[in-house]
Amino acid sequence: MQRHIYTSVGVLACACLILLSLPASLSAASACTNPKITTNVAKAANGQSIRTPSELSAAIKKAKGGETLVLDGGNYGSLKIKKSFPKPVTIRSAAPGSPACFTELRLNKAGNVTLDGLAFDYVYSPGDKDSINPFSIKDSHRITIANSVFDGDHNSGVGHGRGLRFKGSSSVNILNNTFRKWWKAVTGGHGTDITLRGNEIYDIRSDGMGFGGIAGLLVEGNRLHNFRGVPNRDHRDMIQIMRSSGLRSSDIVIRDNVFDIGRGDYTQTIFIGSSGKNMNDPQLRHQNVLIENNVIYNAHVHGISVDGTDNLSIRKNSIIRVRRSKDGGITIPRINIASSRHVVIEQNVVSGIKGFENQRDWVVLNNAIVQDQSPSAQGYYDREFIYYATGPANGFHEYGVRPDSEIERLNAGSSLVKSYPTRR
Structure with missing residues (x-):
């Protein structure tokens, strides 16, 4: 899927200013002081040892390419x-238990930068807007951020600010990071070849991931769970692909992820809506979308919802309802498709599929239709699942497949339920 198409600003070497400011003694006095922040960085490899901000600033200014700091x-x-x-x-921490910590990140027209095992710490100040954005990537290429922690902060007990935002960038890899205590975790647009793999995202008020205008997006092997919103204020999506900028997205793959309400608030899970745009406009229709082998435990009708897409495949996902206080159809996640062409929906575990009306360019087959409302009706949960863990008791859900169930006969649903997470 990687096409290595770069923006013109990305391929031009720029002898621009590199700034590393010293920590502010007053405004950031409580930032980067959490002893519980640890990262996933491996044991430090050979490289130039850096002990202070001034040493780091000097080393970056001298760097020619290929250095490890x-x-x-x-x-x-x-x-x-x-x-x-x-x-x-490469800029990396020497030890996972004592990471180098930053209160702001600005990669602007940068290229070939890897950040590994770092802490990015935001502390709320009175008056900060929800959308405050302390960590960003803009007009850059070949950027990797791995094994790091983006640690947000609470305002009135809930997450605040944006964890990481990118714009106008290509070949951006966000790998094995933790995002927590944010209004929105990872957002971005106008990008090419963007990968998010192996990240954990939790304690989020609104969107876990929100993107628009992306050509080449891979969302793979992430775990999103336990979102917490402000009642009657926050609209929550674990993943949202938008057209709000007037741009479509193409070549999207969302696979092998676990989306779990846990002990948190219900959310829309994978939502690719119209954004109020005209779906008859070919320039606004998403192209080539694969949603495959994901596990969803949630309590909102928008389990997987896709609008205005050509060449759409939704296969082998397990979309499982979790009860919440409010009952009714709005609480039962399903697959919802509208205004889409050349669609394949196969071998999913789901309560229902909306949008299929025998269109000639649709293939819908071998889906296991399950439900938790009528014990005497076909597909009842107790005959389909083994309940290894439930959110209120364990903080996460884990439903295995019962032998001789309809799910097993159809070989439907995600393979992740065979191992996630306690039976690995």
Whole structure:
């Protein structure tokens, strides 16, 4: 899927200013002081040892490409890079239990930068807007952020600000990171070849991932769970693909993810709506979307909902209802498709499929239709699932497939239920 198409600003080496500001003694006094922040970085490899913000600033300015800068733990303040290197420059923590920590990140017209095992820490200040964005990637290419923690903050007990935002960038890889305590975790648009793999996202008020105008998006092997919103204020989607900027997206793959309400609030799970746009406009119709092998435990009708898409495949997903206080159809997740062409829906486990009216360019087959409302009716949950864990008791859900069930006979649903998470 990777097509390696770069923006013109990305391929031009830029001898622009690289800034690393010292930590602010007052405004950021409580940032980067949480001893519980640990990262997934491996044991430090060979590289230049960095102990202070001034040493890091000097090392980045001298870098020609190919360097590895290994940072001691501590608060390094704001990291701003405006330079495209011919080979990757890696900035990483020396130890996972004592990561280098940053209160701001600005990668602007940067290229070939890898950030590994770092902490990005935001602390709420009175007056900060929900949309405050301390960590961003703009007009950059070949950027990797891995094994890091984006630690947000609470305002009145719920998450605040945006965890990471990108715009106008290509070949961006967000790998094995943790995002927590945010209004929105990862958002971005106008990008090419964007990968989010192996991330954990939780304690989010609104969107876990929200994108628009992406050509080449891979969302794979992530775990999103336990969202918490403000009643009558927040609209929650675990993943949302939008057209709000007037741009379609293409070549989207969403696979092998676990979306779990846990002990949190219900959300829309995978939502690719019209954004109020005209779906008869070919320039606004998404192209080539695959949603495959995901597990969804949720309590909203929008389990997988897709509008205005050509070449859409939804296959082998397990979409499972979790009860909440409000009952009724709005609480039962299903597959909802509208205004789409060349559609395949096969081998899913789901309560129902809306949108299929015998269209000649649709294939709908071998889906296991399940329900938790009538014990005497076909597809009742107790005959289809083994309940290994439930959210209120365990903080997460884990439903296995019962032998001789309809799910087993059709070989339907995600393979993840065979191992996730306690039976690995």
